[in-house]
Amino acid sequence: MKDILGMINLMNEQDDLSTLTRNRCVGAVPFAGRYRIVDFALSNMSNSGIQKVMLLANDKADSLLEHVGDGYHWGLTMTGESGVTILPPCQLAKDMRGDLFHLYSHIDILKNCTETYILLAPSSVIYHMNFENMVDYHLNNDADITILYKHVMEMDRHAHIGHAYNLEMNDQGRVISVAPTYHALPSLKPQNIDLDTMVIKRSLLIELIEQSMKLGSERYLKEVIWNRLGDIHVQGYANHGYVAIMDSIDSYYAHSMHLLQPQGWREFMINHESVYTRQEEELETACHHQALVRNSFIAPGCSIEGYVENSILFPGVKVNRGVSIKNSIVMHQCAIEANAYLDHVILDKQVVVEEGAILRGEFAHPIVAEKFVGIQHMTR
Secondary structure (H helix, E strand, O other), X not given: OOOEEEEEEOOOOOOOXXXXXXXXXXXXXXXXXXXXXXXXXXXXXXXXXXXXXXXXXXXXOHHHHHHHOOOHHHOOOOOOOOEEEEEOOOXXXXXXXXXXXXXXXXXXXXXXXXOOEEEEEEOOEEEOOOHHHHHHHXXXXXXXXXXXXXXXXXHHOOOOEXXXXXXEEOOOOEEEEEEEEEEOOOOOOOEEEEEEEEEEEHXXXXXXXXHHHHHOOOOOHHHHHHXXXXXXXXXXXXXXXXXEEOOOHHHHHHHHHHOOOHHHHHHHHOOHHHOOOOOOOOOOOEEOOXXXXXXXXEOOOOEEOOEEEOOEEOOOOEEOOOOEEEOOEEOOOOEEOOOOEEEOEEEOXXXXXXXXXXXXXXXXXOEEEOOOOEEEEEEO
């Protein structure tokens, strides 16, 4: 797909992941024991034959940019004209924040591109997608814009969706109206949840940006599109596979725990080997004779002497003797000292839980420990 420019939008991320996003963007948050959330958007583009990608960076993107680099680990540096280009954030007044002004500030770059179409995707939504099929659908329906959505039934929901749009479509799949959805489980009716992904002609995107900036009444590209549904042909395209929207700490925790269920893992594992990430040196996991591990994902390089149940451990985690970890997410290089107890906890990188400490949260309100801290006791 040489005529498609990939664009990953960090500007619309919902910064509601507690301390996990205090100093990093949502796309940089670790997920599933070995990935960053942004890996899925990059992998989808690479697997779809998109070789040129632009990142609309926000002001917390430093660790994500270090992770992505030039795109080599995702196969995005195969030719001289491919790779990842960073569109840095601008210093904006509060009333000018949003992806629309960010896009406008880089309008000359968009005008100088040669690709006819742009595939715009978020960094904070996880799904598997062959964008070639979506582009073909867009062209076959002669649409101005094609929006990716997920048809969600109540039985499909295991995490709330707090910041999304519900799309109403006619029998031909054309989007005729949208409404924001801000609610937790359970859903009262099926919904078509916008996945913040679209195919749009580059010339139309430039036109919408410039027209909207002249009027000055909108801050987000989606607002521009929703306000012009009567004039612009917006088509919906369904994703039928695994989807995880990371817009809160509750949704991050729920989606992570869902992976430990047989059905959740099977859904996630579809096309699993085609998800790429930055390759680091991997050490063997040491599981000592007194250790006991049940229904957990243990990444390489961990050392386990205690009890781990229904939990996800990232590389380099050390679990000492007498430790009990349940229903928890423990990120890179954390150390859990002897006889500590963790239940419904998220530990960010390099947290030290001191000997005998008790950390006990709840499924709807897990305890979140910030990076690089030492912890004695925390309960809810």
